[in-house]
Amino acid sequence: MSLQLYNTLTRKKERFEPIDPTNVRMYACGPTVYSYIHIGNGRMLVVFDLLFRVLRNAYGAGHVTYARNITDVDDKINARAAEEGVSIAKVTERTTRQFHADAADLVCLPPTIEPRATGHIDEMKALCETLVAKGHAYVAADHVLFSVPSMPDYGRLSNRSVEEMEAGARVDVAPYKRSPMDFVLWKPSKSGEPAWASPCGIVGAGRPGWHIECSAMAGKHLGNVFDIHGGGIDLVFPHHENELAQSRCAHGTHVMANVWMHNGFLEAEAGEKMSKSLGNFITVRELLDQTPGEAGRLALLSSHYRQPLPWTERLVQESRRTLDLWYELAADADDHGEVAPDVIDALEDDLNTPRAIGALHALRGEAAKGNSAARANLKASARLMGFLQSSLEEWKTWRPAGVAIDEVMVDTLITARLDARKRKDFKESDRIRDELAAMGIQLKDAKNKETGEIETSWEVKR
RNA sequence: GGCCACGUGGCGGAGUGGUUACGCAGCGGACUGCAAAUCCGUGUACAUCGGUUCGAACCCGGUCGUGGCCUCCA
Numbered sequence: 288m289s290l291q292l293y294n295t296l297t298r299k300k301e302r303f304e305p306i307d308p309t310n311v312r313m314y315a316c317g318p319t320v321y322s323y324i325h326i327g328n329g330r331m332l333v334v335f336d337l338l339f340r341v342l343r344n345a346y347g348a349g350h351v352t353y354a355r356n357i358t359d360v361d362d363k364i365n366a367r368a369a370e371e372g373v374s375i376a377k378v379t380e381r382t383t384r385q386f387h388a389d390a391a392d393l394v395c396l397p398p399t400i401e402p403r404a405t406g407h408i409d410e411m412k413a414l415c416e417t418l419v420a421k422g423h424a425y426v427a428a429d430h431v432l433f434s435v436p437s438m439p440d441y442g443r444l445s446n447r448s449v450e451e452m453e454a455g456a457r458v459d460v461a462p463y464k465r466s467p468m469d470f471v472l473w474k475p476s477k478s479g480e481p482a483w484a485s486p487c488g489i490v491g492a493g494r495p496g497w498h499i500e501c502s503a504m505a506g507k508h509l510g511n512v513f514d515i516h517g518g519g520i521d522l523v524f525p526h527h528e529n530e531l532a533q534s535r536c537a538h539g540t541h542v543m544a545n546v547w548m549h550n551g552f553l554e555a556e557a558g559e560k561m562s563k564s565l566g567n568f569i570t571v572r573e574l575l576d577q578t579p580g581e582a583g584r585l586a587l588l589s590s591h592y593r594q595p596l597p598w599t600e601r602l603v604q605e606s607r608r609t610l611d612l613w614y615e616l617a618a619d620a621d622d623h624g625e626v627a628p629d630v631i632d633a634l635e636d637d638l639n640t641p642r643a644i645g646a647l648h649a650l651r652g653e654a655a656k657g658n659s660a661a662r663a664n665l666k667a668s669a670r671l672m673g674f675l676q677s678s679l680e681e682w683k684t685w686r687p688a689g690v691a692i693d694e695v696m697v698d699t700l701i702t703a704r705l706d707a708r709k710r711k712d713f714k715e716s717d718r719i720r721d722e723l724a725a726m727g728i729q730l731k732d733a734k735n736k737e738t739g740e741i742e743t744s745w746e747v748k749r
Numbered sequence: 750g751g752c753c754a755c756g757u758g759g760c761g762g763a764g765u766g767g768u769u770a771c772g773c774a775g776c777g778g779a780c781u782g783c784a785a786a787u788c789c790g791u792g793u794a795c796a797u798c799g800g801u802u803c804g805a806a807c808c809c810g811g812u813c814g815u816g817g818c819c820u821c822c823a
Contacts, residue, residue, distance in 0.1 A: 519823025
């Protein structure tokens with residue numbers, strides 16, 4: 288089977304045909320760096336990381352370019368810096384560092400390119416100039432504004448007409464706009480705000496609007512037309528609609544990207560969208576303090592990326608237990624397994640991760656029966672998806688943040704318990720087990736198949 | 750108000766015209782001094798009403814319900 292992807296632009300699943308198979312190019316909208324990312328951002332990271340891996344698998348690791356930007360100029364960043372009384376640079380540097388740690392812990396490969404908005408101000412200004420020169424933008428009240436009526440098929444991505452949007456508009460229209468839907472490419476900076484020399488003959492200093500940075504960065508690093516553009520579904524409108532309007536009008540192209548992909552939302556327990564503005568979110572860092580990154584990743588991939596994903600503690604626990612089983616069986620398998628065709632087929636079917644995970648379960652079942660090829664294949668297949676990245680030992684010794692265990696004492700007590708058991712002093716052995724349980728230690732007895740001896744392992748109770 | 754998704758067994762979640770998804774939980778069994786862990790086995794389903802069809806969870810229409818976008822958001 289060949290790769291099929293659902294395209295928001297056409298609202299259909301389509302066979303993926305790269306523009307250049309030796310350089311498949313994808314762009315995903317990364318975070319605005321003003322605070323810890325939440326697990327909804329994490330979903331986007333994991334989904335497009337998986338797509339990156341699938342493309343690398345299909346076209347070769349050296350033939351895929353993945354650009355994921357960092358937006359480091361934005362009103363929310365300014366507000367955060369003012370709130371904390373620190374420089375804007377300090378906020379963006381710190382948040383970027385936290386973001387990189389979160390992404391790495393969710394087992395996301397680094398993107399090929401990670402452009403920053405502040406490094407592309409000249410490109411943004413050049414886009415403003417071009418758009419004004421072509422009649423797609425105009426200057427008013429020291430702003431550069433995109434002229435929506437200048438683009439006949441504006442609204443194609445989000446599947447709505449300008450008339451509909453104007454009818455449902457809930458925002459006041461700035462008086463200097465020629466048309467209500469026109470949006471800002473460049474705006475004047477007030478004192479204390481980041482400021483650059485303005486384009487288009489504007490005298491005062493200014494700063495970019497929200498969408499222009501992605502147009503500039505995508506164009507510079509991936510070209511005027513590239514293969515895949517992705518992000519969360521809430522970016523369809525207005526962000527992606529406006530971004531592609533700018534890029535297409537500036538470059539005179541029929542599309543900006545051939546395929547547009549959008550992941551669905553996480554739902555908080557109440558069944559509503561999890562979002563920063565509603566405040567009903569947990570951060571990736573809070574999650575990863577309590578659970579290993581791979582378990583978070585598996586939970587995020589447990590439903591199809593376009594479906595809403597109800598986020599529950601139970602889901603996270605279940606994901607971790609599933610990984611326990613995969614690790615036990617396959618982490619130490621040999622490295623010469625092959626990725627199961629069922630897994631590839633499922634992933635190439637618009638990233639059908641639930642089906643791919645089902646295929647992994649099937650491999651696990653085979654492996655549990657002693658099929659060593661299945662073990663190796665489970666390992667290879669899981670690794671393709673970003674699982675089983677560490678050793679069994681590392682997996683088992685993962686500890687929640689802030690939990691300190693006196694391992695020497697635990698081992699001493701376990702030895703004492705085994706001695707008591709050998710004497711058939713079950714009262715004493717159960718007492719020790721209870722003592723450990725009170726400390727949050729869960730014991731597991733297993734009979735060594737070769738020696739017949741009982742061996743006891745332990746873990747922190749979940 | 751406009752536009753758009755979705756409604757599958759106790760829970761999560763694929764599928765999509767005729768055949769077991771799968772996982773977790775539950776239940777039964779093996780193992781164990783007893784537990785836990787592990788292994789084996791196993792029941793339960795397609796919101797509702799109507800239509801198309803030899804046959805519909807799957808296609809079409811109505812109804813009800815849930816959610817999203819139209820404003821910063823992944």
